[in-house]
Amino acid sequence: MRFVIRVDDRLVFQEVVDAKVNPAQRGWKEMSLDLSPFAGANRRIDLITEPYPKGDIQFLTAGWGRPHLARSPSAPRPSQARFVSTQVELEDQVFVA
Numbered sequence: 001m002r003f004v005i006r007v008d009d010r011l012v013f014q015e016v017v018d019a020k021v022n023p024a025q026r027g028w029k030e031m032s033l034d035l036s037p038f039a040g041a042n043r044r045i046d047l048i049t050e051p052y053p054k055g056d057i058q059f060l061t062a063g064w065g066r067p068h069l070a071r072s073p074s075a076p077r078p079s080q081a082r083f084v085s086t087q088v089e090l091e092d093q094v095f096v097a
Contacts, residue, residue: 001062002052007038
């Protein structure tokens with residue numbers, strides 16, 4: 001599986017995990033990513049998991065677990081924030097502002 005983060009269609013992170021071949025990659029992995037270089041109004045952040053490289057998802061389960069989006073205390077508060085999920089329930093998400 002390939003994990004990808006895009007900001008406004010710009011690739012800012014990707015990592016390939018092949019837990020079928022490498023058992024050490026099984027389980028949860030903690031990570032954090034500073035997105036402040038992409039700060040600004042009306043940003044879209046996509047957290048994507050996709051089959052890689054051939055699209056075969058047999059025996060695979062992967063996803064982003066409980067992502068947290070936080071802003072710096074000195075950053076201005078957005079007038080509106082919206083989260084749309086196509087794969088997980090919104091109640092699983094926690095956002096700190």
